[in-house]
Amino acid sequence: MGKRIFALMVKEFLALLKDKKGRLVLIVPPLIQLLVFGYAATFDLKHVPFAVYSEDKGSVSRDLVAAFSGASSFSLQAELANEKSISSLIDKRQVLMVLRIGPNFSSSLLQGRPSPIQIIVDGRNSNTAMLVVNYSGTILKKFNEAWASSHGGSIPVRIEARAWFNPNLESRWFFIPGIVGLLTLLVTMLVTALSVAREREQGTFDQLLVTPMSPVEILIGKALPGFLIGMLEATVITLAAVFWFHVPLLGSILTLYVGIFLFLLSAVGVGLMISSIAVTQQQGLLGAFFFMVPAIILSGFATPIRNMPTIVQDITLINPMRYFLIMLRGVFLQGTPFPLLLPELWPLAAIGIVCLAIAGWLFRNRMY
Amino acid sequence: MQDVLNPAIEASRLSKTFLAGGRRIEALNEVSFTVKHGLVTGLIGPDAAGKSTLMRLAAGLLVPDSGSISVLSLDATRQSLKIQSAIGYMPQRFGLYEDLTVQENLDLYADLQGVPMGDRPSRFEELLAMAGLFPFVKRLAGNLSGGMKQKLGLACSLVRQPELLLLDEPTVGVDPVSRRELWSIVYRLVKEKGTSVLLSTAYLDEAERCDEVVLLHEGSVLDQGEPATFRKSMDGRVFAAKAPGIPKRLLQTEISRTPGVIDALIHGDHVRIVMEGLTPPDARPDVSIVPLPPRFEDRFVTLLKKTSSVRHEVPYEKPIAQAKGAVIELENLQRKFGDFYAVKNVTFSVSGGEVFGLLGANGAGKSTTFRMLCGLLAPSGGTLRVAGEDLRHAASKARAKIGYMSQKFSLYGNLSILENLKFFGAAYGLSGNAGQNRIAWAIDEFSLADMKDAVSGDLSLGYKQRLALACALMHEPEILFLDEPTSGVDPLARREFWQRINDLASSGVTVMVTTHFMEEAEYCDRLAIMAEGEILKIGTPAEIKAGAGIENPTMEDAFVELIRAVEAS
Amino acid sequence: MNRRLGGLIKKEFLQIVRDPSSIAIAFLMPLVLLLLFGYGVSLDSEHIPIGVVMEKQNADASNFASIFHDSRYFSTRYYRSTRSATDAMISGKINAIVVLKQDFSRRIGHDAPVQLILNGVDENTARIVSGYVDGAFQKWLERDAAMRGLPLETPVRIEQRIRFNSELRSRNFLVPGLVAVIMTLIGALLTALVMAREWERGTMEALLVTPVSMGEVILGKLIPYFLLGMGGLALSVAMALWLFEVPLRGSIWVLFAASSLFLVTALGMGLFISSIAKSQFVAGQIAIIGTFLPAFILSGFIFDINSMPKIVQFITHIIAARYYVAILQTLFLAGNEWSVILPNAGALVLLSVLFFGLTWKNTRKRLE
Known part of the structure; x- marks a missing residue:
């Protein structure tokens, strides 16, 4: 047998x-x-094309934009001059995200008031959109922490995130x-x-x-x-x-x-x-x-x-x-x-x- | 108007090679011939002779490497589209859409051939009547029997009355009754419409039905002419030898060794002899020798033996097998498929050392019976004992005693000869020295030594067949089952094959064979003819022929007559 | 119409109706894929199980932990020690661990560290968890600041605006993308198979000796499978709109026009494959590897093309599905955005010309 x-x-x-x-x-x-x-x-984001529409001329806003464009996940494609081009750029799929900074961003921040920024994301691929939002949040968190420590403020609680088993995700x-x-x-x-x-x-x-x-x-x-x-x-x-x-x-x-x-x-x-x-x-x-x-x-x-x-x-x-x-x-x-x-x-x-x-x-x- | 002055086809020095698996294969080598108007020309030759290549060249489907071919006075290479709208062509597997009905197939080809709508009803009626397909117009082509498919294929190639009809092996795998019907259709076409027909076939006996014959072998034309001329050249060289006291196999062996004998074949109750000259062979005094009318095959064999330098010598070594009494016994054997009885109440027995043939039209239940005998299909009723074992209970034990060789090459095509032999040896439980010895035996007996590492799928049909027989004999079976073993091989290879079978039978091996090839039926000791699932007649070839009720019948005449008698009743 | 062509088309339809495997590929497979993807595949995470470890139970810790409890994104389980939580994470019961250290309550207000341990094995989920935790944390910061009457300590805050798919339903981008896969299946795979079948069964030989021209043979395949493909499209679109409730913001006519174009390209690929592979086995393999798989992976249907390595991005340019997916996602979620549709449609035209040209070059009315 x-x-x-x-x-x-x-x-x-x-x-x-x-x-x-x-x-x-x-x-x-x-x-x-x-x-x-x-x-x-891959679900990692790399070189996501984004644009900036900044009405603020201050240095803080430039630092913020630098924080985004310096990250490997994002790649700055254009600085917009008017609001109209935001939606047209996204609709044409030329960028996946636009970072919008209001006119008084730097000044109000320097005065210690919280300042909002806006991100507009293309939701056609919802997973990518979600990741873009998350990545932006992470960049901003670091920016905030740096800002707070350099300007004497303190954050009540800080979250230290660590990923086990796959540290770089x-x-x-x-x-x-x-x-x-x-x-x-x-x-x-x-x-x-x-x-x-x-x-x-x-x-x-x-x-x-x-x-x-x-x-x-x-x-x-x-x-x-x-x-x-x-x-x-x-x-x-x-x-x-x-x-x-x-x-x-x-x-x-x-x-x-x-x-x-x-x-x-x-x-x-x-x-x-x-x-x-x-x-x-x-x-x-x-x-x-x-x-x-x-x-x-x-x-x-x-x-x-x-x-x-x-x-x-x-x-x-x-x-x-x-x-x-x-x-x-x-x-x-x-x-x-x-x-x-x-x-x-x-x-x-x-x-x-x-x-x-x-x-x-x-x-x-x-x-x- | 038909151009009757020029030949329908004229080929001159056609050559064609193909690339297959990195090797160049010469399909046609400087072939020249003509096909005359209003005649049936047969393109005769074994498989791989180049018949299909020639057909396709004529239809403008292939371009020759060199030489030229003109069809209906048009150049087949440059004016193929024109030719294609004037000819009818039936490819080897009939070219039918199996998932379309008979009517839908006809409609499609009528559309493609541009038959005007108004002409169709009468044309279809004519064709359906001719093919006898009226009752089946709504049936799917895939559900038709082989013979009906063949006739439908023919009808489809005739939807627009062609000037020239090309039929590529229309009769392969089709039973003799259907074959005759096809021939009568072809004759009517030629007679009534003046159609020219070129028909290729591997059955040599069909040559006799053609007006002209082109004999093709290994890509070259051996001869061309009227079949009668072929026969005439053999007049006085063919004899029958009969000796009541000597077993016919022994007689055949003796005669084949006599000087001057080209061919010696068992044929029913006598041995058929073809001589080099006009003198009958020297034989023992108790052997009676009478002259016989020559056949087309005699000429072909003589030509082949002249051209091929190697004369096939069969090494003589007997496998060991002992069997006495009835080794195959069937009693009331039945097989049902749904409500349909494919085989009903079949009873016969085959004794040891006998060569037993199973004949029948397509769908007669012959294959079903055969498959049950080999243990490939379970019977629905009745008893079946093979080599003393009941197949239902001791299938494995019974299978160890049988060898099986099927019509299509059913060995592992991408394995070498040696690997196939090794595998089947092991599958039959041969190992160690015993296995080595049998492999050595097979390689020696079947002269496979030079080829033993060749991939078996690339072998010529003759070699494939030898290998298949070698594999089936690895375990020295008591019983050998052969399912259409020689279809398509050339007559010499067939003779060599049957020489071996005869040797095996002489040494006590029981052989069971199915065939469509009536010539082969003559080699058997006894035959059973089946129709509609039942045994019609059992007996020696002579008895079967005698029972047909016509004078001096060939085996095919007898067969067709028997089947007709059943259908009539 | 030409009668020969009419005969061929009729024949093809009869064969489609009678061959179960054609029906399986044209209708059953799309149905199975749509149901599987519509119901089975979702990147929308809710109620992600996370573990919370409070090394010292007290009001502050509970207050902080409640932010996870209240979020619909999480379902929270509590563990006594980091060790037991780690075991739970390794065996897959939870996806992340939040650890509030013994001194949490003492240090709150002054950079109190909270550890977030993510299971990086499923890195996509890990990132999403991290984003959700940040979001929940932001809410806590606001609540905490309001409770203490202090100014909010986050200098910059993100406001996100997602265009086209604001609730980020993954179905809304998966289902339109799947239409591209299904069209590829019918156009390329099925056509390559049925063409190879004609060669295998010897019927092609019978066709070729009739006065039919090669153009008619090709059209005779193209037209029936085009119609079959449009049938598959109608089925998919109907399921997308009514079963999966994907919005269709563009015009349905543009959708059908663009789909016709893609279908012709896919048919061109199928015919091209069958002109080089005459057995069903080989044609099937080539069609799956060359068209079906790329439509899945390299079309941007699931994975973002920008994030792929440069060389892979380059390859995606010859993948027809890439252009069609872009059109589909835009038409469904954004509208008739011509600046996206036209260039992509142009690329499809180029590709279909390429494939038909190659097919034409490879096909002669001969058996060789």
């Missing part, structure tokens, strides 16, 4: 790696996604552990979901079925390559994360691999489920697509599960990606110890076992 499974596994690897298209699927999409997500997907640190999950899922699904359909299309599946191999042996022989390739993919992306993108890996490698192992149970299980049902490769691809898109969107990969409606949050409880991502980010950035990850690990194991059991049942009943 062991030898037959081993032979089937070797064959699966050879068939996959010798096929140009097969190699392409394993190498190109992961590479492109790693680059795209590593570099393009880099988007990349958030996304890249997620990509380990995303790409592991993608590659494993593509390898397993298409494997039977490909053989059915090429007519080799019949040839396989007339050998004395039992459905269970075929199932295991088809599952193992997906498993190993998933492991390899996870390892490669983890290495890239640590050595190329310099994302810290604080937790234990062993814990990480326990999580990957349990997650792969589910990924391979779902892949084989699709595989046993799909007759053509196109159906297999479509099936994988219809599973992966919701699995990724409802996993907390880009947006927090907490923000979803309650019923959707309940649905995410059966999504293996959800647990895997929490686990990955915990191990990478927080160094979360194994016991604290148990609440993620046992659902992963449970979902994986259920998926494999269903796949096994489908294999027995859909083979012929």
